Amino acid sequence: MPVQCSSCSEKRAVLKRPKTGHSLCKECFFWAFEEEIHQTIVSAKLFKTGESVGIAASGGKDSTVLAHVMKVLNERYSYGLELMLLSVDEGITGYRDDSLETVKRNQQQYELPLKIVSYEELYGWTMDAIVKQVGLKNNCTFCGVFRRQALDRGAIMLKVDKICTGHNADDVAETVLMNVLRGDIARLRRCTTISTDSENEGVVPRCKPLKYAYEKEIVLYAYFKKLDYFSTECIYSPNAYRGYARTYLKDLESVRPSSIMDVIHSGENLSVREGVKMPVQGTCSRCGYISSQKLCKACVLLEGLNRGLPKLGIGKHHRFHDKILSQQPLTEEEERKLKAVDF
Amino acid sequence: MLLCQVDFLPQWRRAAQKCVCTWRSCEVLACLQWLCSHPVPVSFRLCFKDFFIHKFKAVLGKNRIIFPGEKVLLAVSGGPSSCSMLRQVQEGLSQKANKKLRFVPGVAFIDEGAAIGQSVEERQRTVAELQAVFQATGFPFYILPLEQVLDLPASVVATNPSPSEQPASAYKAAVHHFVETDGSNFPRPQEPKKTLLPRVQESHTLMLQQLLGSVKTLTAREELLNTLRQHLLVHTARTEGYSKLMLGDSCTRLAVKLLTSISLGRGAQLAQDTGFSDSRYGDIILVRPMRDYSAKEVAYYNHLFTVPYVVIPSVDTKTVDKASIQRLTESFVTKLQTDFPSTVSTIYRLTSEKLQTACRKRSGADGCDRCLLCLCSLDTAVGESLTHTGVTVHITVLHFSFIYKQGCT
Amino acid sequence: MPESWNLLHDLGTGLRDRANILAVACIDVPTWRSWTTWVTSVGFRGGAELLFNGVKKHHVTLPSQSEPWDMKQLLVWIQRNLLKERPELFVQGDSVRPGILVLINDADWELMGELDYQLQDQDNVVFISTLHGG
Numbered sequence: 001m002p003v004q005c006s007s008c009s010e011k012r013a014v015l016k017r018p019k020t021g022h023s024l025c026k027e028c029f030f031w032a033f034e035e036e037i038h039q040t041i042v043s044a045k046l047f048k049t050g051e052s053v054g055i056a057a058s059g060g061k062d063s064t065v066l067a068h069v070m071k072v073l074n075e076r077y078s079y080g081l082e083l084m085l086l087s088v089d090e091g092i093t094g095y096r097d098d099s100l101e102t103v104k105r106n107q108q109q110y111e112l113p114l115k116i117v118s119y120e121e122l123y124g125w126t127m128d129a130i131v132k133q134v135g136l137k138n139n140c141t142f143c144g145v146f147r148r149q150a151l152d153r154g155a156i157m158l159k160v161d162k163i164c165t166g167h168n169a170d171d172v173a174e175t176v177l178m179n180v181l182r183g184d185i186a187r188l189r190r191c192t193t194i195s196t197d198s199e200n201e202g203v204v205p206r207c208k209p210l211k212y213a214y215e216k217e218i219v220l221y222a223y224f225k226k227l228d229y230f231s232t233e234c235i236y237s238p239n240a241y242r243g244y245a246r247t248y249l250k251d252l253e254s255v256r257p258s259s260i261m262d263v264i265h266s267g268e269n270l271s272v273r274e275g276v277k278m279p280v281q282g283t284c285s286r287c288g289y290i291s292s293q294k295l296c297k298a299c300v301l302l303e304g305l306n307r308g309l310p311k312l313g314i315g316k317h318h319r320f321h322d323k324i325l326s327q328q329p330l331t332e333e334e335e336r337k338l339k340a341v342d343f
Numbered sequence: 344m345l346l347c348q349v350d351f352l353p354q355w356r357r358a359a360q361k362c363v364c365t366w367r368s369c370e371v372l373a374c375l376q377w378l379c380s381h382p383v384p385v386s387f388r389l390c391f392k393d394f395f396i397h398k399f400k401a402v403l404g405k406n407r408i409i410f411p412g413e414k415v416l417l418a419v420s421g422g423p424s425s426c427s428m429l430r431q432v433q434e435g436l437s438q439k440a441n442k443k444l445r446f447v448p449g450v451a452f453i454d455e456g457a458a459i460g461q462s463v464e465e466r467q468r469t470v471a472e473l474q475a476v477f478q479a480t481g482f483p484f485y486i487l488p489l490e491q492v493l494d495l496p497a498s499v500v501a502t503n504p505s506p507s508e509q510p511a512s513a514y515k516a517a518v519h520h521f522v523e524t525d526g527s528n529f530p531r532p533q534e535p536k537k538t539l540l541p542r543v544q545e546s547h548t549l550m551l552q553q554l555l556g557s558v559k560t561l562t563a564r565e566e567l568l569n570t571l572r573q574h575l576l577v578h579t580a581r582t583e584g585y586s587k588l589m590l591g592d593s594c595t596r597l598a599v600k601l602l603t604s605i606s607l608g609r610g611a612q613l614a615q616d617t618g619f620s621d622s623r624y625g626d627i628i629l630v631r632p633m634r635d636y637s638a639k640e641v642a643y644y645n646h647l648f649t650v651p652y653v654v655i656p657s658v659d660t661k662t663v664d665k666a667s668i669q670r671l672t673e674s675f676v677t678k679l680q681t682d683f684p685s686t687v688s689t690i691y692r693l694t695s696e697k698l699q700t701a702c703r704k705r706s707g708a709d710g711c712d713r714c715l716l717c718l719c720s721l722d723t724a725v726g727e728s729l730t731h732t733g734v735t736v737h738i739t740v741l742h743f744s745f746i747y748k749q750g751c752t
Numbered sequence: 753m754p755e756s757w758n759l760l761h762d763l764g765t766g767l768r769d770r771a772n773i774l775a776v777a778c779i780d781v782p783t784w785r786s787w788t789t790w791v792t793s794v795g796f797r798g799g800a801e802l803l804f805n806g807v808k809k810h811h812v813t814l815p816s817q818s819e820p821w822d823m824k825q826l827l828v829w830i831q832r833n834l835l836k837e838r839p840e841l842f843v844q845g846d847s848v849r850p851g852i853l854v855l856i857n858d859a860d861w862e863l864m865g866e867l868d869y870q871l872q873d874q875d876n877v878v879f880i881s882t883l884h885g886g
Contacts, residue, residue, distance in 0.1 A: 003863045015860035023863055060883075061798070170882075180605060181679070183689040185697040217855060219798060219882045220860070231799045231881070244682075248675045250850035253608050255665050256562060259606055266610025270698060 018257035052082035054160035059099035062166030089118035091126025117154035170215040174265035192267040308337035373377035411445035411521035416585040426652035427593025464503035503626040575628040612719040800881035
């Protein structure tokens with residue numbers, strides 16, 4: 001019982017769109033998918049003509065589809081953008097080195113320049129070395145914080161005006177749920193914005209052109225277009241708590257496919273009570289990166305690694321910031337608490 | 344359910360530690376079974392009881408929303424939480440003068456038997472059971488079959504002007520006045536009327552079932568039921584001269600409701616849906632005084648002090664987890680709560696401390712851009728997600744209201 | 753469906769040769785046909801193959817039975833015969849775990865009746881996990 005495409009009513013439909021419930025054939029799906037991203041880009045005014053844009057490329061499905069679609073749309077609608085790929089090498093043997101191979105192939109397929117920045121050259125530590133010191137408990141904190149900054153540093157080296165990341169609708173909805181579960185109102189308010197503003201120096205504005213694209217459609221787009229992507233889980237196990245939110249979101253989607261959009265819509269429309277304290281953004285007095293504290297998270301984490309006190313940057317230890325800045329040693333008692341835990 | 348996993352809220356725990364009684368091991372209470380077979384020390388019982396009622400009065404006192412002598416309608420579903428609320432009000436009213444609750448309560452129960460296809464006999468039985476409970480309180484009570492919603496005037500879905508804003512000092516003055524006059528000028532609770540389940544026309548039952556049946560998914564049906572229920576309660580409060588409506592949602596319930604609201608796209612409305620007070624109806628203010636109690640605290644209290652409650656099946660009873668978004672969220676929160684015991688309190692604190700409860704800026708004095716059904720301000724103009732969504736709850740809800748109006752006229 | 757079969761085959765070998773882990777596992781077909789032996793190819797991609805020993809291609813034949821195979825039965829069969837570890841990551845209840853896409857002859861199974869779809873001779877079924885990587 002082949003279903004006909006509800007748009008062209010000529011060809012056989014290949015998928016049912018979760019957002020709208022429409023059944024579309026391959027060509028109509030490609031068109032609708034690309035057009036929607038175009039709409040997102042245009043209505044949110046993500047780019048200006050002549051800008052150079054770095055596409056954060058991990059080799060995974062989202063960034064591969066993002067790179068492909070950006071290239072297609074840039075040509076189709078003459079955005080006049082100069083696109084390039086920007087990758088971060090965390091230094092994870094058996095994971096990132098493989099996925100970077102994918103990115104290198106993408107570079108050739110799409111004929112885009114590629115820049116790879118590595119944790120090792122930026123921080124002097126690979127993730128493999130970090131895990132050796134801190135264990136598998138807080139390693140994702142290090143990786144996340146370092147990656148964020150690494151992308152910015154890479155973007156500055158490449159002299160791009162903007163970075164676009166492959167966050168899709170599922171990711172955004174999942175983050176909304178996570179922040180609700182954590183009661184993190186500041187992030188809850190920030191996480192649904194499609195682009196960060198460029199007020200802060202040393203930070204390149206970011207945007208998420210795939211914010212309204214369902215993961216399901218991204219995967220199918222990559223599959224039908226035969227895009228070359230990499231899909232293994234990071235060997236240093238992912239965030240367990242995030243897993244709960246993800247499972248819940250996927251269950252929601254199977255009950256009512258529009259749920260993902262509904263969650264994003266909710267996140268966009270939460271009204272925060274006046275007088276709730278929001279962190280004030282300043283700059284790190286060591287590296288100049290944005291930070292709500294005297295030192296940015298990356299600098300504190302790095303200091304912890306270099307002093308052999310990996311827990312220095314985990315949790316709230318603002319009181320140590322002055323000591324770190326003046327390069328004073330910590331007391332024995334303090335050191336004892338910040339040493340790696342036995343595991 | 345092990346009670347050793349009891350997720351006493353932090354303030355609870357603090358109070359338990361301060362507790363002067365010798366029996367301090369509140370945190371290591373074994374489990375309900377253990378409790379059933381062992382006598383709980385009397386001192387702890389008293390302490391627990393005091394603390395429970397204290398919390399109830401404190402939340403009302405802090406928010407200064409219910410004025411002395413005001414008529415307050417308690418919405419009692421028959422479940423543990425709302426029955427516990429009824430008990431707190433009873434206890435509060437019978438305490439000594441200076442600690443006394445000073446409002447005039449009434450009780451409303453909505454019989455939703457039609458929605459779950461119960462027979463008339465079954466419905467009569469439930470009602471009789473609850474009637475005994477209500478009669479024992481001595482408060483006036485109203486038994487409302489859900490079918491009555493079909494006879495509601497269209498004015499239910501209008502926001503009535505709220506009585507002029509009272510300055511903060513007004514509350515103090517009112518309390519002072521009440522204490523001086525010993526409350527003699529204020530209306531006394533009326534004599535309980537004899538009410539059985541009012542006769543329901545079979546055609547009405549059918550019509551209601553048709554209305555509910557026209558909604559395809561269980562998710563939407565539950566939302567519709569919520570809305571109908573609230574309309575009937577508000578209408579009853581209005582016609583019987585009550586100005587506040589007390590709902591018995593516990594914080595566990597509210598955490599589920601909050602997450603459900605997020606998943607249904609009601610982010611803009613959720614502060615109103617789950618906050619302590621909700622003034623969307625203008626003249627009738629919804630109050631949720633049980634929001635500081637977890638479901639386990641309530642269950643424990645009900646067990647210790649033999650609070651009667653009735654188990655009434657609802658539309659999602661005995662359904663699988665994925666039957667509806669509400670059901671899915673409930674099981675998700677429950678599971679997460681067992682793994683991370685702070686889940687519920689973290690979620691519910693979002694609304695109590697961080698989200699805005701008051702209606703957002705109203706455009707124009709009449710506030711015309713409100714949802715016809717839930718009366719919250721519309722959020723359809725903002726954000727891009729809407730243009731990307733085929734169906735959002737709000738639009739779905741508006742569709743129900745169409746059916747609803749047809750049913751009314 | 754020789755066309756889709758080829759596509760699957762191309763993807764399987766082509767991508768593997770380029771050290772891509774998007775593997776395709778196929779249940780290979782016997783060369784003869786009968787009314788009761790259903791010839792189906794099954795693929796696992798996007799990380800789903802990791803649950804199947806990482807094996808990219810299986811050679812199996814679906815056993816004969818009197819009535820046609822449907823997807824529900826196929827899932828049970830896969831679980832019993834192909835799945836190597838952690839069934840909870842692949843199935844949930846009697847369907848696949850949310851987040852795993854199913855394509856029947858390269859079309860979304862939501863269009864084909866999902867679990868009730870009756871397998872035809874030479875059908876090609878692909879499971880794609882959406883849950884890995886970004």
